[in-house]
Structure formats: C-alpha cells, structure tokens
Amino acid sequence: MSFKRLFPLLILAFGLLGFTNSTFAQEAENHEIAHVEGAEGGHEEKKGINITELVFGHVSDSHEWHLFSLEGEHGHETEVALPLPVIVYRPGKGLSVFSYSKFHGGWYLDEAGNHISNTSYDGLYVEKNMKEKIKSEDGSPVYDFSITKNVLSMMFSVVIILMLMTSAAKKYKKGVIEAPKGFQNALEVAIIFIRDEVAKPNLGKGFAKFMPMLLTIFFFIWVNNLLGLLPGGANLTGNVAVTFCLAMISFVVMIIRANSHFWGHLLNPPGVPTGVKFLLVPIEVISLFIKPVALTIRLFANILAGHIVILCVISMIFIFGALSKGAGIGFVPVSLAFSLFMFMLELLVAAIQAFIFTNLTAVFLGQAIEEGHEHHDEAHAPHH
Amino acid sequence: MDLLTPELGLFFWTLVAFIAIFLILRKFAWGPILSSLSEREKGIADSIATAQNVKAEMAQMKAENEKLMAQAREERSTMLKEAKEIKDRMINEAKEQAKNEANKIIADAQVQIQQQKNAALTEVKNEIGNLAVEVAGKILRQELAASKGQEAYMQLLSEDIKLN
Numbered sequence: 202m203s204f205k206r207l208f209p210l211l212i213l214a215f216g217l218l219g220f221t222n223s224t225f226a227q228e229a230e231n232h233e234i235a236h237v238e239g240a241e242g243g244h245e246e247k248k249g250i251n252i253t254e255l256v257f258g259h260v261s262d263s264h265e266w267h268l269f270s271l272e273g274e275h276g277h278e279t280e281v282a283l284p285l286p287v288i289v290y291r292p293g294k295g296l297s298v299f300s301y302s303k304f305h306g307g308w309y310l311d312e313a314g315n316h317i318s319n320t321s322y323d324g325l326y327v328e329k330n331m332k333e334k335i336k337s338e339d340g341s342p343v344y345d346f347s348i349t350k351n352v353l354s355m356m357f358s359v360v361i362i363l364m365l366m367t368s369a370a371k372k373y374k375k376g377v378i379e380a381p382k383g384f385q386n387a388l389e390v391a392i393i394f395i396r397d398e399v400a401k402p403n404l405g406k407g408f409a410k411f412m413p414m415l416l417t418i419f420f421f422i423w424v425n426n427l428l429g430l431l432p433g434g435a436n437l438t439g440n441v442a443v444t445f446c447l448a449m450i451s452f453v454v455m456i457i458r459a460n461s462h463f464w465g466h467l468l469n470p471p472g473v474p475t476g477v478k479f480l481l482v483p484i485e486v487i488s489l490f491i492k493p494v495a496l497t498i499r500l501f502a503n504i505l506a507g508h509i510v511i512l513c514v515i516s517m518i519f520i521f522g523a524l525s526k527g528a529g530i531g532f533v534p535v536s537l538a539f540s541l542f543m544f545m546l547e548l549l550v551a552a553i554q555a556f557i558f559t560n561l562t563a564v565f566l567g568q569a570i571e572e573g574h575e576h577h578d579e580a581h582a583p584h585h
Numbered sequence: 586m587d588l589l590t591p592e593l594g595l596f597f598w599t600l601v602a603f604i605a606i607f608l609i610l611r612k613f614a615w616g617p618i619l620s621s622l623s624e625r626e627k628g629i630a631d632s633i634a635t636a637q638n639v640k641a642e643m644a645q646m647k648a649e650n651e652k653l654m655a656q657a658r659e660e661r662s663t664m665l666k667e668a669k670e671i672k673d674r675m676i677n678e679a680k681e682q683a684k685n686e687a688n689k690i691i692a693d694a695q696v697q698i699q700q701q702k703n704a705a706l707t708e709v710k711n712e713i714g715n716l717a718v719e720v721a722g723k724i725l726r727q728e729l730a731a732s733k734g735q736e737a738y739m740q741l742l743s744e745d746i747k748l749n
Contacts, residue, residue, distance in 0.1 A: 261588070262595060288594075331587040345594045352598040359606050366614035373621035378628040392618060412619055413611040420610075421603060442591035446599035505588070 256512045257331045260436045260505060263350045264301040264333055289335055290344040297323055354435035358424045395419055399560050403567035411566055419559040426551030439504035448496035451562040459569035492565050503554050507547040514539040
C-alpha cells in the first residue's frame with residue numbers, strides 16, 4: 202500500500218533530481234572556477250554546491266577519513282579529516298610509507314578538470330577527480346597499496362566479525378547439547394539459513410566442505426554492507442575492486458573444484474554435432490567468465506546505487522537550499538522521509554545482496570561439482 | 586568509467602583480509618559452530634525419537650493395563666455371579682432340605698397319629714366288644730335262668746349245628 206503511494210512520488214523526485222543535478226553540477230563548476238580565480242579578491246563567492254563531487258566524494262575511496270567541514274574565517278573551509286597511511290610501491294624506488302597529511306596544502310584545477318594537490322612529497326602528488334590517485338611527477342608507474350578509508354573500514358569489519366563469531370563460537374562446547382543463548386540465536390538463524398537454503402539445495406551431499414567459505418562470504422558482505430550504511434562509513438561493498446576480488450575468489454574456488462564432468466560438458470558437450478560445437482563451446486566458455494563479472498557488477502552496482510540514491514535525496518535539501526533558504530528547510534521533511542525509506546530499503550538490500558552473492562557462488566560451485574547423470578547423456582544421444 | 590576500474594591496492598587488501606578472516610573463522614568459528622549445530626540437531630532428533638518411543642511404550646502399557654483391568658473386572662463379575670449362584674443353590678438346597686425335613690416330620694406325625702388313632706380305635710373296639718360280651722353275658726344269664734329260655738336257646742344252637 203505505502204509502496205504504491207510512495208512510488209510515483211519517488212519517480213517524480215528522481216526525475217526532478219536528474220534535471221536539477223546536471224544543471225547544478227555545471228553551475229557549481231562555474232562557481233568553483235570563479236572561486237579559484239577570485240581567491241584573493243572576495244570571499245562572498247562560495248554559494249553553489251557541486252552535487253556530483255559531493256556524491257562521488259562520499260561513495261569513492263579516499264586516503265583520509267573525512268569527518269566534517271568547518272567554516273573558518275575568510276570563508277575558507279577547514280576539512281576535518283583523519284589522514285591515513287599511504288603505502289606506495291614504485292619499481293626502482295621501492296616501498297614508501299608516509300601519512301597522507303604530507304599532501305596538505307590545498308588543490309588547484311588543471312585543464313582536464315582534475316584537482317591536483319598543491320604540495321608534493323617524495324616526487325608524488327595527488328590527482329583527484331572521481332577517484333583519488335597518487336601519481337609520480339616523472340610519470341613512472343605507482344602501485345598504491347595505501348590503507349585507504351575502504352581498507353581501514355574493511356579491517357574494522359574483519360575485527361568486528363572475528364570478535365562476534367569467535368565469542369559466539371566459544372559458547373559451543375564439544376559434546377554438550379545446550380539451547381542457544383543471546384547472540385547465538387541470531388547467528389544460528391543466519392548460519393542455518395545459509396546451510397539449508399543455500400548450501401544444501403545447490404551443492405548436494407558435499408555441501409559441508411563449502412560451508413566455511415559460503416558463511417565467510419555471506420557475513421563479510423553483510424557486515425560490510427551494514428557498515429557502509431553508517432553515517433561516515435566507507436562504501437566498501439559498493440567498490441568494484443572489493444566485489445571483483447570476492448567474485449574472483451569464488452571463481453577460483455569454482456575452477457579448482459570443477460570436476461571432469463563439468464569440463465567435459467563445457468569443452469566437449471556430449472551428443473552435440475561437431476558443427477554446433479564450434480558455436481556452443483565459445484558461448485559456454487564466455488558464460489563461464491561472465492559468472493564472476495555478473496557477481497562483481499551485481500553487488501557493486503546495487504550497493505553503489507543505494508548509496509548514491511540516499512546521498513542524492515539528502516542533497517536535495519541543499520539543492521533547494523541553494524535556490525532559497527525557505528525551499529531548503531521546506532524540503533527537509535520530504536527529503537528525510539525519502540532517505541529514511543531508502544535507508545530501510547538499503548538495510549534490506551544489504552542482507553539480500555549478501556544472500557544473493559552467497560547463493561550465486563553456491564549455484565556456480567554446484568554446477569562445477571555436479572556429478573554426471575548417466576540418463577542425461579543418453580537423453581542426448583539417440584537423436585544423433 | 587573511473588568508478589568501474591578496480592584499484593590494485595583495495596583488491597590486494599580485500600584478498601588479504603578475506604583469506605585471513607576465512608582461515609581464522611574456519612578454524613575458530615565455523616568449525617565448532619557447525620559441528621555443534623549438527624550435533625545438537627542430531628541430539629534433538631534422537632530425543633524426539635526417544636520421546637516417541639517412550640510415548641508408544643506408554644500407550645502400549647496403558648493398553649495392557651486397560652486389558653488387565655477389563656480382565657479383572659470380568660473376573661470379579663464372574664466371581665460375583667458364581668457366588669450368587671452358590672448362594673442361591675445353597676439357599677435352595679437348604680429350603681429343599683427344610684421342606685423335606687418338614688414333610689418327613691409331617692409324614693411321621695401323620696403316621697403316628699394314624700397309629701395312635703388305630704390304637705385308640707382298637708382299644709375302643711375292644712372296650713365296646715368287652716362291654717357287648719359283658720352285656721350279652723348278663724342278658725344270657727338272665728335268659729338262661731328260666732327253662733323256657735334255655736330250651737329255645739338250645740334249640741337255636743342245635744339248629745345251627747344241624748345246618749352245618
């Protein structure tokens with residue numbers, strides 16, 4: 202009911218947003234350039250907001266953990282952020298570790314619209330557009346292994362998961378049958394759900410072997426999804442590197458565990474005429490490699506989209522606020538209602554996406570370890 | 586497009602973090618939890634099976650008890666019936682006996698009464714006979730005192746002899 206009523210409103214809002222967003226982005230850029238040009242002249246310039254920058258600044262990775270901005274004297278904003286360690290590897294120069302605060306010194310815009318750090322350190326500077334990149338001044342390759350906001354958040358999630366799970370695991374005593382207590386109850390529901398709804402139907406008899414992996418994937422994604430929803434949290438599972446890494450892990454496990462039946466059906470499908478094989482085998486091979494790509498995109502896009510929508514809905518307050526103060530304040534309840542609704546949806550999506558990733562991993566693994574059925578081959582054979 | 590290119594650093598750290606958490610959890614969390622869960626599930630299944638067995642046993646015992654009760658009840662009723670029969674029989678027998686006894690006593694009494702009656706009758710007859718003889722004797726003595734009477738009597742007696 203409420204969904205039905207909210208939906209047209211939502212569409213209207215997003216339509217409006219798409220429209221205002223692009224116009225404001227342009228306007229804001231103009232403002233910014235004006236701001237840079239008139240830096241020494243006036244300090245009344247700062248008015249427009251760059252929504253694109255705001256949104257992508259929140260959803261993309263960073264070398265510092267941004268907390269808030271303080272409006273200081275002369276209209277300058279002081280960014281309060283926690284600088285994180287930068288770890289870069291340069292062939293020839295080796296590993297260098299230093300704090301990101303070394304790049305403290307403001308930004309200027311280059312011709313391509315990138316923000317470039319005013320200060321450089323050890324022959325390195327920062328280029329910031331949608332992403333923050335550490336580049337070397339001489340153009341040689343830089344491999345960035347920094348503990349970024351996402352990495353730190355992930356480490357935090359690892360600690361949380363380890364603490365939760367090991368403390369719960371301690372309550373299980375060997376050979377003693379006890380009713381679960383407290384957190385155990387919540388944990389068991391999830392574990393049994395993964396076992397009975399994901400592992401058993403997809404993996405068959407040998408499901409127990411894959412349970413640790415499936416459970417780890419599920420809880421890793423779920424906890425990181427939830428951490429990403431916290432205000433100030435990192436958008437970890439909405440980052441393509443993370444989902445790609447997770448997808449590659451499940452893909453590699455699948456490839457390692459795949460049996461001869463799987464490879465046989467993939468590379469030499471039984472009961473198929475040779476001419477068709479030339480068509481079928483490449484499609485099968487492509488479909489094999491599409492699996493991790495599908496996993497990657499599905500999780501990353503879902504989480505990223507959720508974050509962007511929430512940010513946009515919140516930003517509407519400031520978009521309307523830029524038009525007039527009254528409009529901004531007037532839009533606060535609408536925006537809050539939308540963002541609350543989206544937040545609830547994202548809480549659901551956090552669990553659903555973790556489940557879907559786990560389930561698809563189980564499905565792919567199940568295909569790879571499936572034992573051949575004799576009748577299956579026979580069913581194909583008589584036609585040819 | 587920037588958003589779609591995975592960063593090497595984050596990929597690397599994700600791999601490290603995931604493998605680390607996987608190995609630690611497998612050893613210290615999933616292993617014990619999963620084994621305890623299956624153990625508990627088996628325990629619960631066993632307990633339920635045992636409970637069902639006990640229930641079945643109980644039902645059987647109850648049925649047996651009921652059977653025993655029914656048997657006992659039946660036995661009691663047959664015993665009661667038998668006792669009643671015995672009682673009736675004894676009463677009847679006693680009645681019969683009493684009746685017989687009474688009949689016998691009555692019969693005896695009747696016999697005795699008859700006997701006594703007969704005896705009394707005999708005595709009366711004898712007495713009457715004696716009285717008659719006495720009367721006859723007196724009459725005869727009276728008669729025979731006169732000669733005429735003697736002759737008539739002798740005549741009578743002789744006629745009797747002649748006739749024989």
